[in-house]
Amino acid sequence: MPNIKQLEDLTTQVRRDILRMVHKVNSGHPGGSLGCAEFFVALYNEIMDRNDSFDMNGIGEDLFFLSNGHISPVFYSVLARSGYFPVEELNTFRLIDSRLQGHPTTHEGLPGVRIASGSLGQGMSVAIGAAQAKKLNGDGHIIYSLHGDGELQEGQNWEAIMYASAKKVDNLISTIDLNGQQIDGSTDDVLPMGSIKGKFEAFGWTVLEIEEGNNLEAILNGMAEAKSNTGQGKPVCVLLKTVMGNGVDFMMHTHAWHGKAPNDEQLAIGLEQNTETLGDY
Amino acid sequence: MKIYTYTEKKDTRSGFGAGLAELGRTNPNVVALCADLIGSLKMDKFIEENPERFFQVGIAEANMMGIAAGLTIGGKIPFTGTFANFSTGRVYDQIRQSIAYSGKNVKICASHAGLTLGEDGATHQILEDIGLMKMLPGMTVINPCDFNQTKAATIAIAEHNGPVYLRFGRPSVPIFTPADQKFEIGKAIQLTEGNDVTIVATGHLVWEALEASKALNEKGISAEVINIHTIKPLDEEAILNSVSKTGCIVTAEEHNYLGGLGESVARTLALNKPAPQEFIATNDTFGESGTPAQLMAKYGLNSNAIIEKVKKVISRK
Structure with missing residues (x-):
C-alpha cells in the first residue's frame, strides 16, 4: 500500500511550487493546477509504470499526455519532483531562455514532455495515436491523458471520442478534470454541456467517476479501477470531480484564479496554508 | 536544347x-x-x-x-x-x-x-x-x-x-522524369540549359515550362528550366547560379502568388542578386468550376502564359 502521508506531503509541496512559480512571474494558471495536484502526484508516484530515464518513444512504460496545457505549473512541479529535471529549474518558469515555457512544449527538450499543448482540444487525438502505436509495438502499457471540462467544448475532442471507441482503443484512460469552471465563468454559464458522463457513454466509452477528486485515496482507488477496465475493448474515461484552486482557501470554488497570479500578500497566505514539507526549490 | x-x-x-x-x-x-x-x-x-x-x-x-x-x-x-x-x-x-x-x-x-x-x-x-x-x-x-x-x-x-x-x-x-531518378529533398533539377531567361517551376507547371521553352527556342529565346520540387528548403544556389547567367527569372506554380514559390524566389534574389522576376501564379483569387485545362488557361497557368511572361521579363532586363 502506498504511504498516503508521503503523498500528501508531496502534494503540499507541489502546491507551494505552483504558487511560487506563478507568483514570481506574475502570470500562469494556478486554479486548475491546484485542483489537479493530487491527481498528478498519484499518477506519477503510484499509478503509472514509468521508466527511470526519459525517452520520447516511451517503449515499455505508461505514458501521460496533458491536453489542457495551461496547467503547466502542476505538470512541471510533479515532473521535476519525479526526477525528470532538477527542481531548481522550476525557478525559470515562463522566463526567457527557459525550457519551462508558459505552455508545455517538446521544442526546448524538457524531459517528461512528449507533445506541445495549450491550444485546447488536441491532446486526446495525440493520446489515441500513442495508444495505437503501443498496440502496433506489442507494448501492453497504458496511455493516460488529462483534459479540462471546458476544453470539451472544442470539437476535435468529439472526433477523437468517437474514433477511440470505434477503433477499440482500450489501452487509453482519459481523465476529465471536472471542476465546472472556465475562464469566463462556470461551464454551465459559458456553454452548458449537459451530462458529460452520458455523452461519453453514448459514444461507447467505459465511464468511471471519482467524486472526491482531491482525495488521494479516492484517486488511487478510482484509477486502479480504471486500469482494471482497460483491455476490455473500450476506452476508459474518468470523470475527476475537483475543486479549482484546491488547498488555498481564497482560490477555491471560483474561476477567478484560472489565469491569475497571487500578489505578495496572497502568496504569503497561500504558503501559510501549505507549510513546507519536502523543501522548496 | x-x-x-x-x-x-x-x-x-x-x-x-x-x-x-x-x-x-x-x-x-x-x-x-x-x-x-x-x-x-x-x-x-x-x-x-x-x-x-x-x-x-x-x-x-x-x-x-x-x-x-x-x-x-x-x-x-x-x-x-x-x-x-x-x-x-x-x-x-x-x-x-x-x-x-x-x-x-x-x-x-x-x-x-x-x-x-x-x-x-x-x-x-x-x-x-x-x-x-x-x-x-x-x-x-x-x-x-x-x-x-x-x-x-x-x-x-x-x-x-x-x-x-x-x-x-x-x-x-x-511522365517525363526518369523512373530511376533518386529524389533529393531540397536539390533543384536543371532540365534545360539556356542563357536568356531562367524558368523556375514546381508541380504541374514544370511540364508547361518545358513546353514553353520548346516554343521559345523556336523563336530564338533560350530558356533554362529548373524543376524546383522542394519549395522549402529552397535550393537558392541553383536559382542564383542560373540567374547570374540569364539575368532574369519567371517563377511558375499552381498557387496564389502570395505565399508561393515565387515569393520565396523573390526573397532569395532580393537578398543576393536582384533581378527582374515575373510570376506565373493565381492573382489573389479563388478558383471556380471547370475542366483543369480551362481553369489553367483562364487563370494564366499554362505554357502560353509562361511564354508571355518570359517575353515581358526579358524586356525588363
Missing part, C-alpha cells in the same frame, strides 16, 4: 500511391491514415498489403493530424492522406501545435491541390497551402511534377526525420 517527350500520362496522386505501397513493403515503421478518401489518394495497395498499419479515421481531419502526431511517439512514421485543402487550411492549428511545434515526424500527403482539381470548384481548390505550410518552422514543403517524381518523393520523405508537406494533384499529366 534538350527536348523532353513523354509516352504516358498519369496522375501524380497515383505516384504517391505507388510510393506508399513500396514503403509498405520496405519500411515496417511506415503507417498510413486517411480521412475517407482512400480511392482519391490511391492508398488501396498499401491498405490491401498492410491492413494492420492503416487507420481509417473518417471525415475528421483534425483528429487524424493529432493521431498521426501520437503515432510518432513509439517510432512510427505516419503518412496522412486527404485533399490539400483538408490537409492544411482545415487543420492548421493541429499541424502547427501537435506536429510542427512538437517536431513530430509526420508526412502530410495532400492530393487534389490547386485549380486542376477541376469541377468541384473553389471550396476544394486550395491555392494557399504552400504558403500556409512553408510558414511553419521546421516544415519541409515538396511539390513534385509527375508520377515518377511523386513516387520517388514519397519514398524519400520516409527517410527524412521531421514534418513534411507533400503536395500532388488529380489530373493525368505527362
Whole structure:
C-alpha cells in the first residue's frame, strides 16, 4: 500500500511550487493546477509504470499526455519532483531562455514532455495515436491523458471520442478534470454541456467517476479501477470531480484564479496554508 | 536544347500511391491514415498489403493530424492522406501545435491541390497551402511534377526525420522524369540549359515550362528550366547560379502568388542578386468550376502564359 502521508506531503509541496512559480512571474494558471495536484502526484508516484530515464518513444512504460496545457505549473512541479529535471529549474518558469515555457512544449527538450499543448482540444487525438502505436509495438502499457471540462467544448475532442471507441482503443484512460469552471465563468454559464458522463457513454466509452477528486485515496482507488477496465475493448474515461484552486482557501470554488497570479500578500497566505514539507526549490 | 517527350500520362496522386505501397513493403515503421478518401489518394495497395498499419479515421481531419502526431511517439512514421485543402487550411492549428511545434515526424500527403482539381470548384481548390505550410518552422514543403517524381518523393520523405508537406494533384499529366531518378529533398533539377531567361517551376507547371521553352527556342529565346520540387528548403544556389547567367527569372506554380514559390524566389534574389522576376501564379483569387485545362488557361497557368511572361521579363532586363 502506498504511504498516503508521503503523498500528501508531496502534494503540499507541489502546491507551494505552483504558487511560487506563478507568483514570481506574475502570470500562469494556478486554479486548475491546484485542483489537479493530487491527481498528478498519484499518477506519477503510484499509478503509472514509468521508466527511470526519459525517452520520447516511451517503449515499455505508461505514458501521460496533458491536453489542457495551461496547467503547466502542476505538470512541471510533479515532473521535476519525479526526477525528470532538477527542481531548481522550476525557478525559470515562463522566463526567457527557459525550457519551462508558459505552455508545455517538446521544442526546448524538457524531459517528461512528449507533445506541445495549450491550444485546447488536441491532446486526446495525440493520446489515441500513442495508444495505437503501443498496440502496433506489442507494448501492453497504458496511455493516460488529462483534459479540462471546458476544453470539451472544442470539437476535435468529439472526433477523437468517437474514433477511440470505434477503433477499440482500450489501452487509453482519459481523465476529465471536472471542476465546472472556465475562464469566463462556470461551464454551465459559458456553454452548458449537459451530462458529460452520458455523452461519453453514448459514444461507447467505459465511464468511471471519482467524486472526491482531491482525495488521494479516492484517486488511487478510482484509477486502479480504471486500469482494471482497460483491455476490455473500450476506452476508459474518468470523470475527476475537483475543486479549482484546491488547498488555498481564497482560490477555491471560483474561476477567478484560472489565469491569475497571487500578489505578495496572497502568496504569503497561500504558503501559510501549505507549510513546507519536502523543501522548496 | 534538350527536348523532353513523354509516352504516358498519369496522375501524380497515383505516384504517391505507388510510393506508399513500396514503403509498405520496405519500411515496417511506415503507417498510413486517411480521412475517407482512400480511392482519391490511391492508398488501396498499401491498405490491401498492410491492413494492420492503416487507420481509417473518417471525415475528421483534425483528429487524424493529432493521431498521426501520437503515432510518432513509439517510432512510427505516419503518412496522412486527404485533399490539400483538408490537409492544411482545415487543420492548421493541429499541424502547427501537435506536429510542427512538437517536431513530430509526420508526412502530410495532400492530393487534389490547386485549380486542376477541376469541377468541384473553389471550396476544394486550395491555392494557399504552400504558403500556409512553408510558414511553419521546421516544415519541409515538396511539390513534385509527375508520377515518377511523386513516387520517388514519397519514398524519400520516409527517410527524412521531421514534418513534411507533400503536395500532388488529380489530373493525368505527362511522365517525363526518369523512373530511376533518386529524389533529393531540397536539390533543384536543371532540365534545360539556356542563357536568356531562367524558368523556375514546381508541380504541374514544370511540364508547361518545358513546353514553353520548346516554343521559345523556336523563336530564338533560350530558356533554362529548373524543376524546383522542394519549395522549402529552397535550393537558392541553383536559382542564383542560373540567374547570374540569364539575368532574369519567371517563377511558375499552381498557387496564389502570395505565399508561393515565387515569393520565396523573390526573397532569395532580393537578398543576393536582384533581378527582374515575373510570376506565373493565381492573382489573389479563388478558383471556380471547370475542366483543369480551362481553369489553367483562364487563370494564366499554362505554357502560353509562361511564354508571355518570359517575353515581358526579358524586356525588363
